[in-house]
Amino acid sequence: MAYTIPVERTKAAKSKPSEDQLVFGKYYTDHMFILDYDTENGWHDPRITPYQPLVLDPAAKVFHYGQSIFEGLKAYRTEDGRILMFRPDMNAKRLNQSNYRMCIPPIDEEMFHEALQALLQVDQDWIPSTEGTSLYIRPFVIATQPNLGVAPSTKYRFMIILSPVGSYYAEGIHPVKIFVESEYVRTVKGGTGMAKTAGNYAASLVAQQEANKVGYTQVLWLDALHGKYIEEVGSMNVFFKINGIVVTPALTGSILNGITRDSVIHLLQEWGVPVEERQVSIDELYKAHLDGTLEEAFGTGTAAVISPIGEMRWGDKVIPINNGETGEISSKVYDTITGIQYGTIEDPFNWVVELK
Structure with a gap:
């Protein structure tokens, strides 16, 4: 029509x-x-x-x-x-x-x-x-x-x-610091977390303000029921590379089905990188930090495409990631998606639509 x-x-x-x-x-x-x-x-x-x-x-x-x-x-x-x-x-x-x-x-x-x-x-x-x-x-x-x-x-x-x-990274892509929120919750399974509705973002503002006060850029949300499973980072989905496997929280109804998230999963599968959509807890991340297997972390979203995570703070615990530097997967995903978006590299997935 x-x-x-x-x-x-x-x-x-x-x-x-x-x-x-x-x-x-x-x-x-x-x-x-x-x-x-x-x-x-x-x-x-x-x-x-x-x-x-x-x-x-x-x-x-x-x-x-x-x-x-x-x-x-x-x-x-x-x-x-x-x-x-x-x-x-x-x-x-x-x-x-x-x-x-x-x-x-x-x-x-x-x-x-x-x-x-x-x-x-x-x-x-x-x-x-x-x-x-x-x-x-x-x-x-x-x-x-x-x-x-x-x-x-x-x-x-x-x-x-x-x-x-303008460019999200005017001076080049760089890692951000993330505050793990333990008091407030963003949403719950059965709520409106999977919808892109204004109230979800209004509910996040107080935690965002408090994170900013202590020098952190974004909030990492935990699930409302158990207070331990990772959900989203601010306005982004989130990925972690643990012992060679990239994991991201599964879509259980309380987090947004991100388009950049979906694109990253497709790319990782295309490259043969092991990727899992499942529950991942803050305890698992802290243990991986202690045993040296937490190799990389990044957020994904329309605004920045990829936001590497260089540090997380969970209560009184500080978790540095990849020495505060942008990881190999983060860089490769960022370069590939932005290359497709700007038409500088091939689009094998037919993701881009040209203005007629």
Whole structure:
């Protein structure tokens, strides 16, 4: 099905920031995509408009009951001028998985892809070309029905906004320090942990602040039931290389099914590196540190692709990893995924989608 998406172009184009000044989430392009929903018409009225503030009723359910979900992906400009997206089909599927968990009607995946293509066509001049830069794409859905009853909304708005961003590692990839959180929990099996919903991130902020106060960049979450099994690191999935085997927490319903996570698993399998999806406890990691078999650790996510972990703090125990240096697997995965994203190396998995 081909959708007609009308475009209202801005009459007041913004000045584009210098590419060497780009940071994450500060600048936004001239246009945005909008799609509305109500129970009478379903999803309808797709359109591209000038980027502008929203007007919402104070009783809109998103403000009171948190019905909101989002996605995150990027567009990349290659050396020969092509524009590529990385695995947008996975974002479309995960968006609807989040929609289901939050009682939001599913969005046709073809509409999702056509909206991405149309909006990128309009604002493609905003896609930076400096090495390491990209255009961050933020699709999201909010509940807009003005009603204070605790029930799913009857009205929603799906939107896509775009933001040019700089290189996550302006001075080169480097390891981060991680604080193992033992007091707060992020979510629990049966909760909303597998959904990319705003409340999950709001719940993480207090622990993140406290970790920052003691000099740690991110929080490593433990499971809510036993308080010992590894879940996620901040906004990233996490991997550990123990005695030659790469392990990552299994998807049991309380952590996000990361697209970069999935890509890393595919690559490791392709390279013949042993990889396991299973429960991994903080006690196992500490024991591996003591006996010298904890060889490497890294987080995975859209923003950084790979974040090597150089140190973890668990209570009064400090766990250095690989002498605080980036490991061989981390480097190889980072170089391979970014090479595919920017079109500098072959894409054997057909992960990239070119702007038409």
